[in-house]
Amino acid sequence: MGERKGQNKYYPPDYDPKKGGLNKFRGTHALRERARKIHLGIIIIRFEMPYNIWCDGCKNHIGMGVRYNAEKTKVGMYYTTPIYKFRMKCHLCDNHFEIQTDPGNLDYVILSGARRQENRWDPLQNEQVVPETKEVQIRLLDSMYKLEHQAKDAKAAADAKPVLQKLVERNMDVWDDNYEANCRLRATFRKQKHEIKGQQELDRQLLAKSSLDIALLPEIAQDREMAALMKLQTKSAKEREAEQRLELLMKPALPSATATTFGGLKRQKVLNTHLQLQDLGIIRKEEPQINRATTITANQDGESTNVINSLSLVGDYGSSSSANSSPTQND
Structure with missing residues (x-):
C-alpha cells in the first residue's frame, strides 16, 4: 500500500520538481489548519487530559481522558528534554487553561485557568512497596549508607512477619479442604443468584403494572419511610x-x-x-x-x-x- 500513496497525488501541469514537494509548490503546510500559527511557534495538537481537574470559569469537573484541540508551544528545556506548554479552551464555558509538562517529576503542572483534583497519597502510608529513587540508588554506592539501609529493611521485614504469618494460617484454614470450601462458595453464589432472580421477577411485574420501561434501583429503608410519609399526607x-x-x-x-x-x-x-x-x-x-x-x-x-x-x-x-x-x- 505504501507505493500507492505517491500515485494518488495530483501533480498539476505547471509543477516544478526543483521547488520541492507539492506542499512547498502550493505554499501550504502538511498539517493544513493545524499549522496556521506555525510562524509563532505554535502547533495545534490533540491533547488528552492527564488527570481530573476543576475549571475556574464554570466550576465544573473535567475528567481524566477528555480530549481538546490544544496549542502546543515549546517554552524551555530540562537538560536535553524539551518543556511544552498546552493552551486549550473549556468545552463548557469560554475559559482557557494552560498545562505544562514537568519532566523532572514525570508529571504535568497547571499554570492557570484550572485546579487539580487531589487524588494523590503517600505510598508509604499504605504500606506499599515503593521502588528506590535515583538519589537513593546513588547513595547506596556508599558502604555505610547501604549497611544502614539493609538494617532498616530487616527491621521492616521482622515487623511484617507476624501479620504475614496470620494471613497464611487463615488461608490454610479456609482452603484446607478444597471440596468443602468449594461447596460453601457455590452455595453462597446459588443463594445470591436465587435472590437476584426473584427480585428481577418482582421488578418485571411492577414495571408491567405501571407500564414503565426503566431500570429499578434496589429498595432501601429510606425509600420505604418516604413512601409511608407520602401515603399519610395524601388525600383522595x-x-x-x-x-x-x-x-x-x-x-x-x-x-x-x-x-x-x-x-x-x-x-x-x-x-x-x-x-x-x-x-x-x-x-x-x-x-x-x-x-x-x-x-x-x-x-x-x-x-x-x-x-x-x-x-x-x-x-x-x-x-x-x-x-x-x-x-x-x-x-
Whole structure:
C-alpha cells in the first residue's frame, strides 16, 4: 500500500520538481489548519487530559481522558528534554487553561485557568512497596549508607512477619479442604443468584403494572419511610371534593354576614353528616334535604300528611335555636 500513496497525488501541469514537494509548490503546510500559527511557534495538537481537574470559569469537573484541540508551544528545556506548554479552551464555558509538562517529576503542572483534583497519597502510608529513587540508588554506592539501609529493611521485614504469618494460617484454614470450601462458595453464589432472580421477577411485574420501561434501583429503608410519609399526607379526590363543598356551603351569602349567622358549629355538624350520607349514597343528590320547612296536617280520616310549604334558598339569619327547632303540628 505504501507505493500507492505517491500515485494518488495530483501533480498539476505547471509543477516544478526543483521547488520541492507539492506542499512547498502550493505554499501550504502538511498539517493544513493545524499549522496556521506555525510562524509563532505554535502547533495545534490533540491533547488528552492527564488527570481530573476543576475549571475556574464554570466550576465544573473535567475528567481524566477528555480530549481538546490544544496549542502546543515549546517554552524551555530540562537538560536535553524539551518543556511544552498546552493552551486549550473549556468545552463548557469560554475559559482557557494552560498545562505544562514537568519532566523532572514525570508529571504535568497547571499554570492557570484550572485546579487539580487531589487524588494523590503517600505510598508509604499504605504500606506499599515503593521502588528506590535515583538519589537513593546513588547513595547506596556508599558502604555505610547501604549497611544502614539493609538494617532498616530487616527491621521492616521482622515487623511484617507476624501479620504475614496470620494471613497464611487463615488461608490454610479456609482452603484446607478444597471440596468443602468449594461447596460453601457455590452455595453462597446459588443463594445470591436465587435472590437476584426473584427480585428481577418482582421488578418485571411492577414495571408491567405501571407500564414503565426503566431500570429499578434496589429498595432501601429510606425509600420505604418516604413512601409511608407520602401515603399519610395524601388525600383522595373524593375527600378533597367534600372539603371544597363544605367550605362553599359554610361561606356566608352576604359580605356582612359571618359563619355564626348560619348556626355556627351545629350547622357545620349537620352539613358534615349530610355530606357523609351523600357520599355513601343514602341521600340522592337531586333531593334537597337542607333548609326544607314542612307542616304536618290531619285529614278527615285522622291520617297525618306532610305538606311542603316552602323551600328556603337562603339560610336562616336568626339564632341557631330557631333554625334547629322541631316542626309544629296543626290541630
